[in-house]
Amino acid sequence: MTMNLDELNKRVSAARKETEARGETFYPGPSRIHLAAFPPKERWDDWVELESKAWPERKERRYMLVPTTCFNCESACGLLAYVDRESLQVRKFEGNPEHPGSRGRNCAKGPATLNQVTDPDRILYPLKRAGRRGEGKWVRVGWDEALNDIAARIRKAITEDRHNEVMYHVGRPGEDGFTERILAAWGVDGHNSHTNVCSSNARAGYQYWMGLDRPSPDHANAKVIFLISSHLETGHYFNPHAQRVIEAKAQGAKLIVFDTRLSNTATHADFWVSPYPGSEAAIVLSIANYLIQNDLYSREFVRRWWNWEEYMAVERPETQTTFENFESALKELYANYTFEFAAEESGVDAHVIEEIAKVVSTAGTRFSSHNWRSAAAGNSGGWQVARTLFMLNTLLGAVATEGGVFPNAWNKFVPKPIYTPPHPPRWNELTWPREYPLAMNELSFLLPHFLKEGRGRVDVYFTRVYNPVWTNPDGFSWIDVLTDENLIGCYVALTPTWNETAYFADYILPMGHGSERHDIHSYETHDAQWIGFRQPVLRAARERMGVKVSDTRLVNPGEVWEENEFWLELTWRIDPMGDLGIRSFAESKKHAGERLSVDEYYEYIFENSVPGLKERAAEEGLTPLDFMRRYGAFEVKKKTGAIYEEVVPEEELEDFRVDNFGRVYTKAPKPASTNIVPIASPDPDAEGRRLVGVKVDNKILRGFPTPSGRLEFYSRTLADWGWHDESIPTYIRSHVHPENLAEGQTVLISTFRLPIQIHTRSANAKWLDEIAHTNPLWIHPTHAARIDVRTGDLVRVETEIGYFIVRAWVTEGIRPGIVACSHHMGRWKLTEEGQRQLMATVSLDQEGSRWGLKKKRGAEAYSSSDPDTRRIWWTDVGVHQNLTFPVHPDPVSGQHCWHQSVRVRKAEAGDAYGDISVDLNLSREVYRKWLQMARPADKYSPDHTRRPYWLLRPLKPAREFFRLPEEQQLVSAD
């Protein structure tokens, strides 16, 4: 909460009077403000605080407070950098109270940005490989040399029509769409993301319902909150959501949490359920069945917004298409999902499930729910966890209501950029193979197998804040291909810090942390639309002092750059004369013939594409860019409400027609809009009319961006592309269902995060490392007793392709018989070079198909520019379990299904902590087994396309490239 300056001054005067009345000397506080929650924004140019190190002397220090956006997870919370006015160094980061999503609050990882900036082990200069890949020999090179070499390779690939050999693989994207547009400018279909090892299953579940792939729950106003994830602890939009969940709880909301492990979130729940992994959808469907059989759902909402007519017409043509008949069908479809059935599948007491169902039934339209990684990411068929959970919202009518769940794109704002290059004229099968036509994202984690099979090669491979060797399953397969220059010609790692994959790079190019780069962000943290601005704070501070900075490298440490300037410069150098038609997308509009600057790029967006920003900035006598540099965030809209109920205006209904299912197609062109809020499926009708809305009770309304324009209880897409049995919300038995486990096997949950670490990016934050640096195996006391293991004992965890040795942690916080291990830990380095606070030094061994990793040394104290590195007291940095996991692509969504069927036993003589052993022949076998489960487009596509056009796809190729080449158009086996 910010406080009005007059109010603060009044408080200071009152405090002064009180103190002086007692005969004491009054110290008005360094900033002459008494007990302010946050520095008021009027004082951000000159804020005074006492120097903590000078205590007890009262030494005042003056700061400039410069906003930016945290980059330590996807939440994009606001930060305020405290820039010392004397030294122009950042002294600390705190929350930005002007940020509508985070409202001044951060988790521990936000302030720890300071550690990352001052990390003595960070990479400060561009490095080029000097020895063999992975040998650990590097030479420092200039940016010019690196840029010219990489640009020349890309230009050659483009001019030789080898566009598909250029690939950009991203972990955490910066700005929505920035790099996709760069790749589109180059004309390459080279975007590759981490999403299929992260959230694709959840995305699929949501997308098949509402056409958009993320939920936006209005937790703060909910009466009942249902989380299949650990939101309060580490989940999606962690801090912005967590603070709103707690607000709702303070107002009496009930919190239901499904998590096999006792997470911090579960400890705050009114109902914590610890189901057998993979059984979540069975429980949720039993709750849905309770609502259905007892007529506790919103009939009106279901009648108006579900695509029940399409379901009845296609699936039950013998029955008259009436809503009453559909309701009978619905009762019949879900009748078997009883509480008893759910109890049998999940091991959760039927009475507990019934009690939860009753609580859900009381929520009405104030029912917020969320599932993201968690059970969705763990299980084959996990996408039905999200699909069944959102079904509860659609039954209750809690969609885009206060306290309900919104489609994400309605609660985020993506401004139009200065240039929008055309869709690339090609399709890259290395990332979008025809086996997975419905995959939510690129089959990124299968790349090593595809390369090994000879499906193609990559000439220039970029990773950006991504570490596939460590993050992905089957990391040895990545090392195998990264060390083969015939398969990957040149590997460029764009990274702020050392990581396991970067060791195998040809170039390591240092990129800035959250306070050292530009990006625009907007996320669905609540029912509003906002944009946040990430900026290099020392650049903004200097500009506030009147110094113009034209290149972020001038203010960053060493030669650390930012990606937006890097990509613009690289694009320029690929096509310096403009003969390839690429340069124009990186050219200034103001100064023809010059490269576009980031100032002009953002100036254009803030002036032309953000409604209300110009006016708001003018109130303070600022330009829109200056306003964003000063405050870091802007709220575009407060409540977006139920966009699907909006009436389509007359002017959008030119020569329109309405089809059998009420879909309204128009000849009117799409209205120019300042941002992209998807409101209709992109699929046109046979006469080229676009879908503009749906007819509901004689009104033409916006509807949802699905093929039917309604919420799709029945997915015709799934039915038509070979997944008929899964076309309605249903329960799919997971690959770790008991019937799929061999004798003596159990389930390993490897997906959970720790609240104070973030994947592969926070090892360079000493405060976080001190708090969390290891990942023991959670095991229940009954299970531990069975295998004669105590806390601290070494255990061997055997997966399908190898094993790892880890220490046991005996705890009642896990379901008996199931084990769990956090994936954040087990960082390693091969040489002395690297991040020394959280990386063990290891040896990497290979003999035939057998690969192994052995720990040589753990973390240890060392001398550096930071005296704290001499105080490192921990040696254990955990175990890299992901190396021992084979790939498990879900045949529908393409998501890697993380749960592992394992055997857990006492370590053998000779086993040492951190040992890893893997057989790549076995890894290849498992890959082939899962590939067999896929239903390829060649065989199942109903229209000779590679993929339904309406499904989201980052960097969509031009529409004609969705068609399968003529010779592959086989008639569907169905």
Ligand code: SF4
């Ligand atoms: S939740 Fe924490 S790590 Fe994520 S953006 Fe916010 S402060 Fe940063």
